[in-house]
Amino acid sequence: MDAITFAVQLLNGVQYGLVLFLVASGLTLVFGILGVINLAHGAFYMLGAYLAWAIASYTGSFALALVGALAISFALGVALEEVFVKRMIGRDHLAQVLLSFGLILVIDELRQILFGKDVHSVAPPSWLQGSIQLTEVLSYPVYRIALCLVCLVLAVAIFYVIQRTRLGMIIRAGAENRDMTRCLGIPFDLVNRYVFAGGIALAGLGGILVAPISTVFPGMGDGMLILSFVVVVLGGIGSVTGAAIGALLIGLTDTFGKVFFPQVSSILIYVLMAGVLLWRPNGLLGKA
Amino acid sequence: MSEILLKATALEKRYGGLKAVSGVSIDVHRDEVHAVIGPNGAGKSTLINLLSGDVSVSAGAVMLGERDITNLAPDRRARAGLGRSYQKTTIFQNSTVFENVRLAAQAHGGQALRLFGSVVRDSNVNARADSAIAEVGLARRASTIAKLMSHGEQRQLEIAMVLATEPKLILLDEPLAGMGQAEASSMIALIGRLKFGRAILLVEHDMDAVFALADRLTVMADGAVIAAGSPGHVRNHPAVRSAYLGHDHGAAA
Amino acid sequence: MIRSATPVTMIAIAAALALALALPVIAPGYYVQFASKAMLMGMLALSLNLIVGFGGLVSLCHGAFFGLAGYMLGFLTPDSGGASLWLSLPVALLTVAAVAAIIGALSLRTRGIYFIMVTLAFGEMLFYLFHDTRIGGGSDGMYIYFKPEIAIAGSALLDLEKSNTFFYVALACLVGTALLIRGLVRSPFGHALVAARDNERRALSLGFPVFRLRLAAFVISAMIAGLAGYFSAAQFGFVAPQLLGWHLSATMLVMVVLGGMSSILGPLVGALALIGLEEVLKSSFEHWKLIKGLIIIGLVFALPGGLQQLAAMLQTGSSQVPDLGADVAEPVPAPAGEARSHV
Numbered sequence: 001m002d003a004i005t006f007a008v009q010l011l012n013g014v015q016y017g018l019v020l021f022l023v024a025s026g027l028t029l030v031f032g033i034l035g036v037i038n039l040a041h042g043a044f045y046m047l048g049a050y051l052a053w054a055i056a057s058y059t060g061s062f063a064l065a066l067v068g069a070l071a072i073s074f075a076l077g078v079a080l081e082e083v084f085v086k087r088m089i090g091r092d093h094l095a096q097v098l099l100s101f102g103l104i105l106v107i108d109e110l111r112q113i114l115f116g117k118d119v120h121s122v123a124p125p126s127w128l129q130g131s132i133q134l135t136e137v138l139s140y141p142v143y144r145i146a147l148c149l150v151c152l153v154l155a156v157a158i159f160y161v162i163q164r165t166r167l168g169m170i171i172r173a174g175a176e177n178r179d180m181t182r183c184l185g186i187p188f189d190l191v192n193r194y195v196f197a198g199g200i201a202l203a204g205l206g207g208i209l210v211a212p213i214s215t216v217f218p219g220m221g222d223g224m225l226i227l228s229f230v231v232v233v234l235g236g237i238g239s240v241t242g243a244a245i246g247a248l249l250i251g252l253t254d255t256f257g258k259v260f261f262p263q264v265s266s267i268l269i270y271v272l273m274a275g276v277l278l279w280r281p282n283g284l285l286g287k288a
Numbered sequence: 289m290s291e292i293l294l295k296a297t298a299l300e301k302r303y304g305g306l307k308a309v310s311g312v313s314i315d316v317h318r319d320e321v322h323a324v325i326g327p328n329g330a331g332k333s334t335l336i337n338l339l340s341g342d343v344s345v346s347a348g349a350v351m352l353g354e355r356d357i358t359n360l361a362p363d364r365r366a367r368a369g370l371g372r373s374y375q376k377t378t379i380f381q382n383s384t385v386f387e388n389v390r391l392a393a394q395a396h397g398g399q400a401l402r403l404f405g406s407v408v409r410d411s412n413v414n415a416r417a418d419s420a421i422a423e424v425g426l427a428r429r430a431s432t433i434a435k436l437m438s439h440g441e442q443r444q445l446e447i448a449m450v451l452a453t454e455p456k457l458i459l460l461d462e463p464l465a466g467m468g469q470a471e472a473s474s475m476i477a478l479i480g481r482l483k484f485g486r487a488i489l490l491v492e493h494d495m496d497a498v499f500a501l502a503d504r505l506t507v508m509a510d511g512a513v514i515a516a517g518s519p520g521h522v523r524n525h526p527a528v529r530s531a532y533l534g535h536d537h538g539a540a541a
Numbered sequence: 542m543i544r545s546a547t548p549v550t551m552i553a554i555a556a557a558l559a560l561a562l563a564l565p566v567i568a569p570g571y572y573v574q575f576a577s578k579a580m581l582m583g584m585l586a587l588s589l590n591l592i593v594g595f596g597g598l599v600s601l602c603h604g605a606f607f608g609l610a611g612y613m614l615g616f617l618t619p620d621s622g623g624a625s626l627w628l629s630l631p632v633a634l635l636t637v638a639a640v641a642a643i644i645g646a647l648s649l650r651t652r653g654i655y656f657i658m659v660t661l662a663f664g665e666m667l668f669y670l671f672h673d674t675r676i677g678g679g680s681d682g683m684y685i686y687f688k689p690e691i692a693i694a695g696s697a698l699l700d701l702e703k704s705n706t707f708f709y710v711a712l713a714c715l716v717g718t719a720l721l722i723r724g725l726v727r728s729p730f731g732h733a734l735v736a737a738r739d740n741e742r743r744a745l746s747l748g749f750p751v752f753r754l755r756l757a758a759f760v761i762s763a764m765i766a767g768l769a770g771y772f773s774a775a776q777f778g779f780v781a782p783q784l785l786g787w788h789l790s791a792t793m794l795v796m797v798v799l800g801g802m803s804s805i806l807g808p809l810v811g812a813l814a815l816i817g818l819e820e821v822l823k824s825s826f827e828h829w830k831l832i833k834g835l836i837i838i839g840l841v842f843a844l845p846g847g848l849q850q851l852a853a854m855l856q857t858g859s860s861q862v863p864d865l866g867a868d869v870a871e872p873v874p875a876p877a878g879e880a881r882s883h884v
Contacts, residue, residue: 093653093654094794094798099837102841106831109831226662233662267669270662281655282655283655
């Protein structure tokens with residue numbers, strides 16, 4: 001493998017990891033703050049992609065698709081928190097698993113009714129179409145580079161919110177000790193709602209941003225759900241930094257696994273997970 | 289001097305930079321109650337958890353008789369002959385007294401995990417359960433559901449469960465916590481009887497109980513031993529007096 | 542702890558068994574085949590409840606064990622005729638046991654939400670193994686043209702190609718599974734398992750090796766799921782990666798909760814009810830999964846105790862809502878040399 005190919009694969013791996021981070025950071029925050037396991041997280045990723053496709057093909061504008069699908073995802077998150085999820089806090093995990101499984105079936109079927117089950121593609125905005133020529137035979141799509149940059153900016157924004165703002169302080173305190181934070185007179189209902197809706201929005205955003213570089217198809221949510229779970233298991237529940245490390249590890253493992261060990265690439269990330277479980281059962285940055 | 293059943297040497301527990309327990313050595317002999325006292329936050333509970341294996345040690349060694357148990361998991365320590373009670377009562381609330389104790393007796397049997405055959409009909413297990421229940425004085429309550437009993441009786445049940453595992457050494461973590469006067473005095477009498485043929489390490493805040501029961505005492509403050517010896521020796525030890533007087537939330541009450 | 546069966550329950554079980562025995566005589570072939578399928582699903586739910594109800598561990602990879610055993614039958618069936626059941630069934634079950642032992646040993650190092658996520662991920666690993674590689678025909682799956690043969694000394698003992706015979710074999714497996722689980726739950730092993738569910742820390746300090754206990758339960762439960770998967774693959778003559786997917790595992794959990802986790806036979810009732818309901822919905826609505834999803838959501842909020850709670854409510858007129866009961870074990874501080882937990 002020459003240096004350029006290696007660089008391209010590295011870029012692919014990082015870009016994959018960054019998208020994974022967007023989706024998984026939402027998941028890990030919902031686990032950490034609300035203590036709720038949400039198997040429907042992947043379904044919102046899929047829904048984000050379908051919404052983006054629907055809006056883009058109706059209006060012809062990727063920007064409108066981005067804004068619209070994101071807003072709908074966030075609103076859905078707020079509504080679901082209000083109707084279902086807040087009743088789930090403190091219930092056992094089995095009830096949470098069943099609720100989110102029920103939601104998956106409903107979301108999948110509604111998607112079927114509204115958008116059908118066809119595979120679609122979404123065109124990137126015109127100013128991001130085209131590729132950068134690296135060598136005579138290798139080129140790299142501009143949209144992928146833009147995607148990396150957007151994800152990086154978002155990742156920095158997430159870290160800024162968590163580390164520097166009052167909301168972030170509450171979130172960190174909540175992940176550390178939920179009962180204690182509740183005693184301090186913090187408006188936890190509100191925090192829960194926006195953390196949950198924010199998590200859903202991040203999942204949806206992942207789906208929207210990925211739509212132009214991959215196809216939009218019904219099963220895309222399941223695959224992303226499993227990957228996000230592996231990311232959270234690797235990083236540790238509630239740890240955004242852990243999610244970042246886990247996501248990049250998986251992005252790189254998967255990308256280079258496909259290059260070097262194509263036969264077994266699909267199970268490599270699980271081998272990675274098994275190794276981390278042996279070493280640190282609560283994840284790399286999880287609380288011991 | 290009688291046989292040493294438990295010997296801990298230079299135990300240490302660090303949480304990050306904080307030392308919860310440092311350099312603690314303690315031994316417990318057969319037929320003796322060895323009490324550990326100290327102000328809140330002295331590290332007494334951590335010490336018990338280190339001895340029982342609920343918390344792993346950062347440094348030091350724990351010997352049960354001739355056997356090094358420093359790195360054994362709690363269940364293996366229990367099978368090796370170390371029993372413990374918890375500060376917060378941890379019985380199975382929805383089962384009867386007998387069911388609770390039978391479970392404990394089963395844990396110590398040679399067939400603790402047999403896949404087939406009814407537990408209910410194992411006469412050896414049943415007999416050991418009966419004798420443990422009798423020893424703590426709950427024979428009349430054997431078929432009562434645990435959660436329906438008084439707090440004092442629940443504590444007695446917890447002791448019966450420990451006894452049913454046939455321990456050589458018993459760790460008691462504040463067995464009198466939350467008890468009324470009458471309950472406390474019968475528990476003190478019970479603990480006084482339990483030590484024969486076994487050894488007891490007792491952590492307790494009730495000083496009357498401690499001085500009534502203890503054959504020897506170890507005093508801890510800030511994670512370290514500040515005095516050890518006979519009750520008379522410890523009572524007049526200057527470091528002990530200053531440790532208790534120095535902490536305004538002093539636990540001597 | 543398990544209560545002894547009341548006379549009413551005993552009569553109900555006897556009646557259900559009598560009905561099952563008579564079914565091939567009184568019902569048309571379609572119903573016999575459907576009943577065979579439903580009973581295999583019932584076995585699956587019974588097996589899962591050993592782990593979820595009595596072990597307090599929410600596993601999301603039992604679908605993978607179900608599918609894996611089916612694939613094993615596929616691999617062991619020659620092109621020319623049926624595989625010998627005496628050989629293929631033990632090989633399938635031992636394979637499942639070996640895989641379950643590895644997955645269980647890794648997953649049981651974790652607790653709570655982690656355990657759910659890790660079992661889900663390992664289950665999906667098996668799914669992708671069969672989906673993305675050429676093993677077992679890749680994403681297309683593979684056909685099993687011949688049902689396994691049950692023969693002694695060369696002469697056929699039972700002919701599984703006959704749907705009535707298949708039905709009785711499935712019934713025998715189901716009854717055997719129920720008796721096995723009943724025996725396990727009442728044994729010293731079962732009592733220790735329940736104790737570890739109710740208070741892990743206490744069970745450990747009494748001397749129960751909780752990790753080994755749970756691993757044994759996990760493997761036994763996986764093997765029963767494998768038994769159901771083996772016969773299910775034989776019945777349909779086809780296996781595909783979807784069989785291993787976690788949607789089946791989640792549906793199994795719905796069966797368990799629907800039937801009630803606190804009893805041995807509850808999950809069987811839940812399985813039969815859910816399979817029957819699905820069949821009715823499928824034939825009546827195009828978007829039946831939407832309704833299934835709504836029913837599951839309704840179950841979680843209105844009837845967390847399942848059909849048993851419904852029966853109790855109808856009897857007493859009260860509507861007290863209990864929680865599901867699994868996964869209530871207190872968090873345990875890190876014990877030396879053992880798996881550690883949090884959340």
